[in-house]
Amino acid sequence: MSTVDNIKEQLSRLQSEQRDSGLKNIRQNALNAFDKMGIPNTRHEEWKYTRISALFNQDYQIQNGQPVAISAQDIDAIRLPGHENAHELVFVNGVFSQPFSKIHPNQELVIIPLEEAANNEYASIVSENLGHSSRYAKDGINALNTAWMYGGVFIDVKRAKIASHPIYIYHVTDSRTANILAQPRSLVHLNEGSQVQVVETFATIGMQSSFTNQVIELVLEEDARLEYYKIQNDAVHASQVSTTHVRQRGKSFAHTVTISLNGNVVRNNLNIIMEAPYCESHLYGLYLQKGNSHIDNHTLVDNVKPNCYSNELYKGIMDENATGVFNGKIFVRQDAQKTNAYQSNKNILLSNNASVNTKPQLEIFADDVKCSHGCTIGSLDKEAMFYLRSRGVTEKSARSLLMHAFADDIMEHIKPEAIRQYVDKLISERLEFDTI
Amino acid sequence: MNDGISTIEQQVLRDYKYGFVTNIEADEAPRGLNEDIIRFISAKKQEPEWMLEWRLKAYRHWLKMEEPKWANIKYDPINYQDIIYYSAPKQKKAPKSLDEIDPELKRTFEKLGISLEEQKRLTGVAVDAVIDSVSIATTFKEQLAEQGIIFCSMSEAIREHPELVKKYLGSVVPVTDNYFSALNSAVFSDGSFCYIPEGVRCPMELSTYFRINAENTGQFERTLIVAEKGSYVSYLEGCTAPMRDENQLHAAVVELVAMENAEIKYSTVQNWYPGDKDGVGGIYNFVTKRGICLGDHSKISWTQVETGSAITWKYPSVILKGDYSVGEFYSVAVTNNHQQADTGTKMQHIGKHTRSRIVSKGISAGFSNNSYRGLVNVSKNAVNARNFSQCDSLLLGDKCGAHTFPYIEVKNNTAIVEHEATTSKIGEDQLFYCNQRGIDTETAVALIINGFAKEVMNQLPMEFAVEAQKLLAISLEGSVG
Structure with a gap:
């Protein structure tokens, strides 16, 4: 049985167990979509330079309630500085682990399992926003995560509250005994006038292959303010597809920084959807790669409404045999007059075996806009x-x-x-x- | 703002000056495409056996291919069996001099502003006029021949210079390159052939004028230019077609070969019929153009002004194989009404110290969509490759779109590649500045657009620059934002 068939079988088994009715439909739809689209190959325009299908030539174990052998010491070893003051959420093999997580008592935000949120007073927020990213991902990878949605987290930052503790999210993969496919899923909802900092990081323990297919969706209501940091410094046998989907439903502010330092095949999808006028977003990225690692940053800024501002700067240094991809898309819809969108991608190649493929892309349907992009590739001055x-x-x-x-x-x-x-x-x- | 847009809509409709039909009898092939049609074309052209074989090989390969779908354009499926693949104005025998050409034909070219006689006497431009499928007349042949330059129609070249054609035809754009180049290779009817011998600097501009006249025909011409060591040639290409309600296909292939120290400058003013204001009719311009800098220190430069065609889909490319070779691409693409353009270039850096420059200016108005799609590829051994690309888009009106898809692939760390792009509209402050000084809005827009396109226009030979500038103004007449 091929890996993909194996995954499909596990997915339908999960589906038939019906542990949580609130997520059943969205899972089923995603399963159908995955069935149809499968794993993208390099003929898929969005995956032209990233060979993800090769990662599916081996079998993976998917976490489905099996006990894990992670210890508190393992977690301690990967904590980020400043963790004493932070809410710490730990996902083990893609599943939210309450015992390892640490949530400070507070009045500002609620952190609960996604399955629970789908069935209580947050159900309407979940149904409105969960899976929004799949509208922007026309490939099976996003559908695969959605179809597997199990052990996810829901965070709701309350109205007009400024979170006094940042949220640290650790994605820990224990590949000591088997190849692991981890599929963490989170939904973060920032109510009107709320503010929060989110930091995500990835760690693999063990020498077998690990593949993390992660989706985090962040929803910003009016006047919300988000700071989001992603730090990728995982092992060289750890691959990732990490999708960060920021949906700005009200006039709001998003600030994102993506730092990618290590890994096998790393693909980041960062989507900023500006659904309200006067949204502002900043997208920053830095990738330092060496060895045989491959880093692919795909960003999308979708300007739906007028008067939005976005600024994007991604920089990369590639050494040894590393390969880098940057694909920045700015989409300006017909309504989105007075859009200001800037994008820049700069690369340094240190070795003659390193390579960079970059594609800054503008698609503009409104006339009163200021959009520019630039990119450079060179060596040290x-x-x-x-x-x-x-x-x-x-x-x-x-x-x-x-x-x-x-x-x-x-x-x-x-x-x-x-x-x-x-x-x-x-x-x-x-x-x-x-x-x- | 809204008033402005409705004024645009009112004014956007203008007459396509070249939309007349010439009533001349044509010698046509039956509709459709099969091996017999290809044999028919080949026989009509009195081609040698190897040429027929080449065509049939291309056709058989084409049958196995699928029409590409990736471009950012939309059109109804083309019925390849509904096209007439060969149409030639009837002439009793090949004309020996201009006086023998059908006067109706001559008038056609006069209307187009390409007076063959005048060209002969006055301007220093040698013209090869191609109507529908065949070359009608080539001027200045004798003078050019004195210097060893061969400038003739493709069919003549196949008959008279088979060794050159055999050597270079399909060497830059192989038969199997893409769907439309395979189709072209199978059915191409005519085109220009140009050979500049070693060390010769071509004393005049060479020019081809293409005209589609007959109904339901497709035009498939093939151009091949070979510049030997140390030679130089500047080549111009222009085109028009009558106004018709159905879409006509134009799938040409242009191949350029530049040897050591040679330079080829290729300029196009493309003004095929763009369809009416509702997007009915017009030419599908699906063209493969590619040049190769085979020798060291060679240079190929593409300049294009694209104002016509319902759909333009082409990427004039340069393969920089020789060390220190240079590739350039200058383009102004204007789309109005329902026109669509997906155009750009490819620069393949293979040799050492190769340089390329891309300047692309897109202007969209009405309901049109204008895309720049380009590739800069620096291969592993292309030490010290240098590229600079600039793509600017100007939007007139809020129902049109401008898109940029630059692909940049670098595999060498000594390469320096830069790309920048901007999208904007004509600034209110710029218009105000002009108005304040007594320049009406329409003139001001023309002025600003001219300034916007100047960098490219400057690259055109003088004879063309004037025409291109006029064309630009006419294409956008009334599109005041």
């Missing part, structure tokens, strides 16, 4: 190198200095001090060790 070398800086330090400066444009947008220092340390180590 020779003049800048010469300047530093002529002042007695060693070649190694000069290179590291220049790359650090290059990365700094993104780093400065990480607002929580503890997280910025943590990422800065990771990058410093990387740049000093890996350059000649």
Whole structure:
């Protein structure tokens, strides 16, 4: 039996168990969609440069209530700095684990399992927003996650509340005994005038393959303010498709930073859907890759209504045999007059075996807009190198200095001090060790 | 703003100046496509056996192919069996001089502003006039021949210079390249052939004028230009068609070969019939154009002004194979009413120290959609490759669309690749500035658009630049935002 058939069988088994009626329909629809679309191959335009189908040549175990052998020490080892003050949500093999998670008592937000939210007073919010991302993903990967929706989390930030603790989300995969396919799912709802910081990170324990197919949907109502950070520094045998879907239903503000430092095949989908006038969004990304890793950042800014502003900057440094993909799409609908949308992608290639494919894409149907995009691919500036070398800086330090400066444009947008220092340390180590 | 839009709509309809039909008897093939039709075309052209074989091979391959669907354009399926693949104006025998050409034909070209006689006497442009499927006349042949330059119709080249045609035909755009190039290879009827010998700088602009006249026909011409070591040629191409309600297919293939130190400059002013204001009729312009810089230090430059066609779908490309070779692409694409354009370029950097520059200006008005789609590919051994791309779009009106799909693939770390794109409309402040100085809005828009397209227009040879600028103004007449 092929991997995909195996997955399908497990999915229909889950479906027949009917553990939660609230999610049944959406799962069934996704299952049908997955059946139809399957795993995208490289002939799919959105997957032209990322060979995801190869990852499905092996079998995976999907978490379905089996006991896991993760210990508290394992979790401690991967905690992010500043965790003492944060709500910590731990997903093990894609399933939300209450015992490992730590939620501070508070008046500002509610964190409950998705299955529960689908059947209580939040049911209407869940049904309105859950699965919205699938409208933007015309491939089987998103459907696969939705069809499997099991052990997800729902977060509701209350009206006019500013969350006093950031939310840290850990996706832990335990691949010590088997190949694991983890499919975490979360829905975050920011009510009118609320504010929250979300930090996500990924960790694989064990030497077998791990594949995380994650979807997080964030819904912003009027005057809500979101800061979202994704840090990917997983093992070299860990692959990911990570979809972050931000739906701005009211005039709101979203600030996202994606840092990708390691992994096997990493694909990020970041969608910003501006459904109300006067929305503002910032998208920042930094990818430092080496070895044989592959990083693919797909971003989409969909301007549905007028007077929205978006600003996007993605930077990458590729070394050794690493391959990078950037695909930034800006979509301006006919109604979305007075849109301002900026996009920039800059890449440095350090080795002759590294490569970058970039496709900044504009699709514009309104005339009174200001949209621009730019991208560059090059190596380190020779003049800048010469300047530093002529002042007695060693070649190694000069290179590291220049790359650090290059990365700094993104780093400065990480607002929580503890997280910025943590990422800065990771990058410093990387740049000093890996350059000649 | 709304008033402005309705004024645009009222004014957007203008007459297509070249929409007349010439009443000349035509010699046509029956409708449809099969091996017999290909044999018929080949026989009509008195082609040698190898050419027929080449065509049949292409046809058999075409049968196995599927029509591509990826472009950002929409059209009803084309019935390939409903097209007449060969149509030639009837002439008793091949004309020896211009005086022998059917006067009706000559008048046609005069109406188009391509007076063959005048061309002969005055301007320094050698013209090859192609109507429907065949080349009607080529001027200045003798003068060119003195320098060893061959400039003739494709069918003549197949008969008289088979060794050159055999060597280069299909070498840049292989028969199997894509759906429309395979179709073209099977049924192409005529086109221009041009060979510049070593070290010769072609003393005049070479030009081909294409005209579709007959109804229900498709035009499939094939152009091949070979520039030997150290030579230079500037080549112009223009085209028009009558106004008809059905869509007509134009699937041409252009191949350029530049040897060491050679330079080819290829300019197009494309003004096929774009259809009426409701999008009825018009030409489907599905063209494959590709050049190869085979030798070191060679250069190929494409300049295009695209104002016509219901649908334009083409990507003039350069394969930069020789070291230090240069590829350039300058384009102005204007779409109005219901026109659609998906156009751009491909720059394949293979040799060392290769350079390419892309400047693309898209102007959309009415209900049209204008896409730039481009590829810059730097292969692994293309050391020190350099590319700069710039794509600007201008939107006039809020019912049109502008799209950019740049693909950039870099596999060498010494490459420097830059791409930038902007989309905007004509600024109110710019219009105000002009109005304030007594320039009415329409003139102001023309002025601003001219400025917007200047960078590309400057690349056109003088004879064309004037025509192109007029064309630009006419295409957008009344589209004041």
